[in-house]
Amino acid sequence: MAYQLLNGKEISAQIKSEIAEEVRQIIRNGGKQPHLAAILIGNDGASETYVAHKIKACEQAGFKSSLFRFKENISEQKLLDKIKEINADDNIDGLIVQLPLPEHISEEKVIETVDPKKDVDGFHPVNAGRMTLGLPTYIPATPKGILELLKRNNIEISGKHCVIIGRSNIVGKPLSILLSQKNETGNATVTLCHSRTKNLKEISLQADILIAAIGKKEFLTADMVKKDAIVIDVGIHRVKSDKTKSGWKLKGDVKFGEVAGKCSYITPVPGGVGPMTIVSLLQNTLAASKKEIYG
Numbered sequence: 001m002a003y004q005l006l007n008g009k010e011i012s013a014q015i016k017s018e019i020a021e022e023v024r025q026i027i028r029n030g031g032k033q034p035h036l037a038a039i040l041i042g043n044d045g046a047s048e049t050y051v052a053h054k055i056k057a058c059e060q061a062g063f064k065s066s067l068f069r070f071k072e073n074i075s076e077q078k079l080l081d082k083i084k085e086i087n088a089d090d091n092i093d094g095l096i097v098q099l100p101l102p103e104h105i106s107e108e109k110v111i112e113t114v115d116p117k118k119d120v121d122g123f124h125p126v127n128a129g130r131m132t133l134g135l136p137t138y139i140p141a142t143p144k145g146i147l148e149l150l151k152r153n154n155i156e157i158s159g160k161h162c163v164i165i166g167r168s169n170i171v172g173k174p175l176s177i178l179l180s181q182k183n184e185t186g187n188a189t190v191t192l193c194h195s196r197t198k199n200l201k202e203i204s205l206q207a208d209i210l211i212a213a214i215g216k217k218e219f220l221t222a223d224m225v226k227k228d229a230i231v232i233d234v235g236i237h238r239v240k241s242d243k244t245k246s247g248w249k250l251k252g253d254v255k256f257g258e259v260a261g262k263c264s265y266i267t268p269v270p271g272g273v274g275p276m277t278i279v280s281l282l283q284n285t286l287a288a289s290k291k292e293i294y295g
Helices: 008-028 045-061 076-087 108-115 123-130 140-152 172-180 199-206 257-262 271-288
Strands: 035-041 064-070 092-096 159-166 189-193 209-212 229-233 237-240 250-251 263-266
Touching: 008 045, 008 140, 008 257, 008 271, 035 045, 035 076, 035 271, 045 064, 045 271, 064 076, 064 189, 076 229, 092 271, 123 172, 140 172, 140 229, 140 271, 159 199, 172 189, 189 199, 229 257, 257 263
Parallel strands: 035 064, 035 092, 159 189, 159 209, 209 229, 229 263
Antiparallel strands: 237 250
């Protein structure tokens, strides 16, 4: 059986136009234009790219966006004060602080300072707790995007064995909770693997849905995948290439060339999970501007 690509680029464009239409309707009815603020510290190339994509997506969806840039050496206190100032600004609906942060700044303090009502990344302990309990909340963008990608491709999750490789607070852990919840994008049996899992290959070979989010380039190989499995590649790595104009190309956590032949469905890199992550952030910001979660 030939594999099918789970095309995140296509589906995210679809969702973006649905959001844009809703925003036009809100503004026509005298409502407020959704407004997303982003904080970017330093000049990390990957972070610059992600933030640029997010701002462009805001434009396409009819949102207002504000970017606050700071130098690498900004003091922790100055950053926390800026977050509090944005928290108090009623014109701003959602706030994201682009990670990773410089070493002298506590990620934990930054995440906890963002108002849960504006935490469209879904990282605040209040939102993480609400998600764990199955209450309405902002779901972290990458897990949310993955669930949407499966749903819009009519892939049945209920009763399936999902194996996730990687236990980060941003992807692996929340995704393991969401996939096992009692709802239409859940009801799976989930195994969460990581760098200390001893019989990883044995477990991954049992997966109906296999999610690679370990952050290691081309880690998942064909001998770890059972026939007709669904493979979701969350990884993104820049690799030097003399075949592209930019001088580099993107690879994932999955060795696509050899794994694809064994799958029923697989996400490409780029164009798979990445665009879905950005569009999920827009969905969360729209929900924040409509006060859907916290009223």
